[in-house]
Amino acid sequence: MISSTFHLGRLLLAWVAAYMAIFITMHEAWLEQFDIHMEGYIVLFGFLLGAWVLSVAFSHVRRVRLVAGELNRSTLSNRQRRQIEIPFEAGEAFDMIDAAIRELPGSVIADSARDSLQVRAKVQRIDPYGSQSAYGWALEHLSTRHNQILATVTPNGDDAGSVTLICEPEGPAWTDWFLVDHGTNLENAEAIVRAITRRVAERRRSEQAKVHQTVTEKELTVARLNLLHAQVEPHFLYNTLASAQVLTRSDPARADEMLGNLISYLRHSLPRTEDVPSTLGEELERVRAYLDILKIRMGSRLNLQLDVPDALKNVLFPTMMLQTLVENAIKHGIEPKPGGGTVWVLARAVDSTVAVTVADDGRGFTAEGGGTGIGLRNVRERLRLAYGSAASFSIVSNFPSGVAATITVPLAVQGGGIQNA
Known part of the structure; x- marks a missing residue:
């Protein structure tokens, strides 16, 4: 109330002061020119001017109250x-x-x-x-x-x-x-x-919507990876147990050795959540245990060559993927070949990536069912879900025979960060 009254009074005072200044300045000139006294008219006109100013100022005050809901010096200001x-x-x-x-x-x-x-x-x-x-x-x-x-x-x-x-x-x-x-x-x-x-x-x-979407997509990706993992691991495990069962009946000593290798294999396999990468060294230990089992069954028909620098053994690598490539090399390349053959595992650092290759000199793509099963499809899908376009998988014919499969992932050391290529 005080603010609005002050505002109305200020406007009225300003106009009256201006009006009086004009009157005082022009009064003598009017007397000389018209030889009449204008005091009565000036007072009347001043009264009308004041009423006009107050009506406009009052409209301003009322509208500010409607807009702001309150009247104060700040809201009334122009x-x-x-x-x-x-x-x-x-x-x-x-x-x-x-x-x-x-x-x-x-x-x-x-x-x-x-x-x-x-x-x-x-x-x-x-x-x-x-x-x-x-x-x-x-x-x-x-x-x-x-x-x-x-x-x-x-x-x-x-x-x-x-x-x-x-x-x-x-x-x-x-x-x-x-x-x-x-x-x-x-x-x-x-x-x-x-x-x-x-x-x-x-x-x-x-x-917030993007964060929620990202969390949902990550949960979906982990679920799909776990499903793929569940499809692949039993495949390895059942084949190994079947071989051990056969040896138990024919050669108990070798069966005992195979079961010891199976224990080593499982020790490197369980437990691990799929969204936590393994290391290349751990995957090599798993592959070695698996191949020791097969070596007992296949004898001299199976040879293994490893060429993995020690400096790369701490590099993070997807769980079970190396095992999948080795298993496919044995099943579709070496086992169908009458004289057996050799499996090579090689790893090289290229710029900011690490490339791991599993090659064999087996029957190659001419073999029935060679290298096109669920294992390789799962490798591609898991790489896409885990790394997007930052990882790749290729499979080509080896010379003079066999197949060479290569997985390339960003180079990341255990305890460190991923370096973009």
Whole structure:
């Protein structure tokens, strides 16, 4: 109440003071020119002027109350200032404030400089009472015609920007003693603040949705990897147990040796979750235990050549994939060949990747069912799920016979990070 009364009194006082100054200045000139006394008319005109000013000022006060819900020095002012903290870096904060100002009704961007993080705009003041209002002529002639906006973004660290927003009439400050804006700059300031708040909320919801989607996709990927793992491991295990069962009946000593190798194989296989990589050294130990089992069964028909530098044995490598390639080399290459053959396991670091190759000199792709079973399909699918495009799998004919299969994955040492190729 005190603020609105002060505001009304200030406007009335300013106009009366201006009117009296004009009267005092012109009084003597009027007497000399017209030789009449105008005091009565001047008092009457002053009274009418005061009533007009009060009616316009009262309209301004009432509209500000409708817009802001309260009356104080800040809301009644023609010039509005806001400090907006945006939790994004200065460039993104500038884009948000620039877009919010552009979407303001009646705004025309006068200057938008991203380098200096500053936006200037002109805003055509919309008559809140309409041009058909019975007293529109009075309100229009005692109000500001145009408004302007200045927004400056100040970087506040690497992940925040502070916006200083100024909404004011297009005129010097002294005109505020005589003119009102009917709350239009208050509306502009509040509209921009609401727009920024909405955009920040939308950005947060979008980020949360992406995080939720990422978590869901990761859970789905782990589930699919576990399913593939469940398809492959029993295949190895059942074949080994079947061989051990046969040897138990024919050669107990060799069967006991095979079961010892089976225990070593299982020790390197269980337990492990599929989304946790093994190391190339651990996978080699598993392969060696598996091949020792087969060596007992196949004798001199199976030979093994390993060429894996010690420096690469701590490199992270997908679980069971090396075993899958060795098992396929035996099943589809060496076993069908009458004289048997050799399996090579080689590893090389190439730039920021490690390439592991399993080759054999068996029957190759001409053999029935050679190298096209579920094991190799699972290798491709598991690599795609675990590494995306960062890993690859290739299988080609070996010379002079056999097959060479190569898995290439990003080079990452146990306890370290992945180095991109």
